[in-house]
Amino acid sequence: MSPLESMGIATRALGANKLRSALTVLGVVVGVAAVVCMISIGAGAQAEVSEKIRTLGANLLLVLPGAQNSNGAKLQSGTQPTLTEEDAAAIRRELADVQVAAPLLSRSMPLVAANRNWVTLVAGINSDYLVAREWQIVNGRSFTDEEVGSGAKVVIVGSVIVEELFDGRAGVGETLRIGNVPFTVIGVLDKKGLGAANRSQDDVVFIPLLTAKSRVLGAVRGTTREALDFISIKVSDAAAMSETQQQIEALLRQRHRIRGDAPSDFSIDNPADVLTARGAAVRLLGILLIAVASVSLVVGGISVMNIMLVSVTERTREIGLRMAVGASRRDILWQFLIEALILALMGGLVGAVLGAAAAVAIAWEAGWPILISPWAIVLACGFSGLIGISFGVYPAHRAARLDPIEALRFA
Amino acid sequence: MQPLLQTVGITKCYPSGATIIRAVSDVSLLVRHGEFVAIRGRSGSGKSTLMNLVGLLERPDSGEYFLQGQAVAKLSEEKRAAIRRQAIGFIFQLPVLLPRATALENIELPLIYAGVARSQRRRRAKDALDSVGLAERGHHWPSQLSGGEQQRVVIARAIVNDPALILADEPTGSLDSRTSDEILSLFEDLHRSGRTIIMVTHATNVADRAQRQIALHDGQILKDEATSPQGALAEFPE
Numbered sequence A: 001m002s003p004l005e006s007m008g009i010a011t012r013a014l015g016a017n018k019l020r021s022a023l024t025v026l027g028v029v030v031g032v033a034a035v036v037c038m039i040s041i042g043a044g045a046q047a048e049v050s051e052k053i054r055t056l057g058a059n060l061l062l063v064l065p066g067a068q069n070s071n072g073a074k075l076q077s078g079t080q081p082t083l084t085e086e087d088a089a090a091i092r093r094e095l096a097d098v099q100v101a102a103p104l105l106s107r108s109m110p111l112v113a114a115n116r117n118w119v120t121l122v123a124g125i126n127s128d129y130l131v132a133r134e135w136q137i138v139n140g141r142s143f144t145d146e147e148v149g150s151g152a153k154v155v156i157v158g159s160v161i162v163e164e165l166f167d168g169r170a171g172v173g174e175t176l177r178i179g180n181v182p183f184t185v186i187g188v189l190d191k192k193g194l195g196a197a198n199r200s201q202d203d204v205v206f207i208p209l210l211t212a213k214s215r216v217l218g219a220v221r222g223t224t225r226e227a228l229d230f231i232s233i234k235v236s237d238a239a240a241m242s243e244t245q246q247q248i249e250a251l252l253r254q255r256h257r258i259r260g261d262a263p264s265d266f267s268i269d270n271p272a273d274v275l276t277a278r279g280a281a282v283r284l285l286g287i288l289l290i291a292v293a294s295v296s297l298v299v300g301g302i303s304v305m306n307i308m309l310v311s312v313t314e315r316t317r318e319i320g321l322r323m324a325v326g327a328s329r330r331d332i333l334w335q336f337l338i339e340a341l342i343l344a345l346m347g348g349l350v351g352a353v354l355g356a357a358a359a360v361a362i363a364w365e366a367g368w369p370i371l372i373s374p375w376a377i378v379l380a381c382g383f384s385g386l387i388g389i390s391f392g393v394y395p396a397h398r399a400a401r402l403d404p405i406e407a408l409r410f411a
Numbered sequence B: 001m002q003p004l005l006q007t008v009g010i011t012k013c014y015p016s017g018a019t020i021i022r023a024v025s026d027v028s029l030l031v032r033h034g035e036f037v038a039i040r041g042r043s044g045s046g047k048s049t050l051m052n053l054v055g056l057l058e059r060p061d062s063g064e065y066f067l068q069g070q071a072v073a074k075l076s077e078e079k080r081a082a083i084r085r086q087a088i089g090f091i092f093q094l095p096v097l098l099p100r101a102t103a104l105e106n107i108e109l110p111l112i113y114a115g116v117a118r119s120q121r122r123r124r125a126k127d128a129l130d131s132v133g134l135a136e137r138g139h140h141w142p143s144q145l146s147g148g149e150q151q152r153v154v155i156a157r158a159i160v161n162d163p164a165l166i167l168a169d170e171p172t173g174s175l176d177s178r179t180s181d182e183i184l185s186l187f188e189d190l191h192r193s194g195r196t197i198i199m200v201t202h203a204t205n206v207a208d209r210a211q212r213q214i215a216l217h218d219g220q221i222l223k224d225e226a227t228s229p230q231g232a233l234a235e236f237p238e
Helices: A001-014 A018-056 A083-094 A128-132 A145-149 A157-165 A210-220 A238-255 A271-314 A317-326 A329-366 A374-400 A404-409 B047-056 B078-087 B103-112 B120-131 B145-158 B179-191
Strands: A060-065 A098-113 A116-125 A137-140 A154-157 A173-179 A182-188 A206-207 A230-235 A264-271 B005-015 B020-030 B034-039 B062-067 B088-091 B165-169 B194-199 B212-217 B220-226
Touching: A001 A018, A001 A182, A018 A271, A018 A329, A018 A374, A060 A271, A083 A098, A083 A230, A083 A238, A083 B020, A098 A128, A098 A157, A098 A210, A116 A128, A116 A157, A116 A210, A116 B120, A128 A230, A145 A210, A154 A157, A154 A173, A173 A206, A182 A206, A206 A210, A210 A374, A230 A238, A238 A264, A271 A317, A271 A329, A271 A374, A271 B020, A317 A329, A317 A404, A317 B078, A317 B103, A317 B165, A329 A374, A329 B078, B005 B047, B020 B047, B020 B103, B020 B220, B034 B047, B034 B179, B047 B165, B047 B194, B078 B088, B088 B145, B120 B145, B145 B165, B145 B179, B179 B194
Parallel strands: A116 A206, A154 A182, B034 B194, B034 B212, B088 B165, B165 B194
Antiparallel strands: A060 A230, A060 A264, A098 A116, A098 A173, A098 A230, A137 A182, A154 A206, A173 A182, B005 B020, B005 B062, B212 B220
């Protein structure tokens, strides 16, 4: 008898007991759905973390002012205005492994271009900042040393600004006002996407630090603001990260005249570490959930076996009849094995679809990239098929071993 | 001409509690092509066991059995299944049909296991159904057919493979007398068209429809003779 024929018989038998078949595979459905969902979420979270690390720029350290790092409550960074441009310059000058140390000063401000306006983050930087973040300019150019030194009214804008203020036009050469000060756009930044706080990194404009201090941010406050938001440091060698972190700590403590075991008035972050740790936590949670889901798969397999055993008993006469009209034991074995296999595979398929849907929903909610790995679906279906076979063998074997006469006599 | 089947002293025993019952004891039987044989006996006489042995559903404990010249008593289960599907058609007392298959699909069943192609299967099933007079009922479910009609479907299934031997175990056992008569007429028709039929029954009037009668008692052949027109076996201890 051909396998196709066996499959036809099996699907008919299953179709005759639709509700029972559906309930039987529920365990497999739940298990497979959970596995597919968790693998996809894990992959998505992982991809999100690597993407964020990539857009961060390699070997990045952040020096933040004023966080109390010691025992006790940690105050929010930046509560104390303790970092200056001179600190940044000193770090760059004194430490061999520091490639750039870029100061940044920012605040949210309204932008106006023609009749459009938009509130965004205005950050004063020098061109080192773009080096530290490995941020490319896709259109136009970066600041010249002259512009940085003289406090020119030029601006580099993120891609969100181009869309919001210039309707997606090139942007370079146009004029926009920050507060009341007119600026000329000289460059447009490459897209970076969402940052660590799930805020678009492209919703930003950069102006020279001196301009920010003297004309924009300081002017708003009425005084010239010396204190920086943070200093971005690019370390030339990944292996020197923690050593450099310690050297920066020592250098700044000395510069800020902090003695003995008094707490620092600044903190140093390795943002990639934070992201990596978060990714690892998601992955660990995923592995735990997959382990739980595997239990559900085994339970699902047992329920497949249970129902197959009931089915064999119920259909004893049918089996006897089939044997009397010429079915070999192998035919009967295959019939029930294929039935179990189809049950489990359908459970696997439904579970894979549900799991993928759940993964999409969760990824969408969390703002992760959606990554349904075909590998996960193949694995889930393969595994459910394996369950169908391994838990179907015993019932099928029992069916095939029936004595046709006994089976026909069975009422 | 070679006989269709021949048993040489076949014996089959069953354990029954502490003792062993010889259900079929040293039976030698010869059936030629085209015969219509009734095996008669009371319940417990071993007639069903004999039919199961002849039908290769059971293996004798001793003795030899030749079917179409081939020694089949000691064949493996797989080989016996192969012979069953190619050479034997079964009819049981209760019309055993698959409840979720139509009449035609039920008739096709032996052809499926014999590996006949789908298109041919349907045609042969229709022919068989036609020959039992139910051509119009092919797409009915078994539950929509009367007992007599169901038994006709079973007969159609038994002949669809064009088997050398048809085995019927109490084929009228669950039918009323009028329907029984129709079924027996059908057997006579099949016999006239050249088929070999072995029928097991406990009823004299049913056995009388056969051309030859074998009386079984305690697992042994008591009498084996041609049916006489007036029912010559009246003295058989009923």
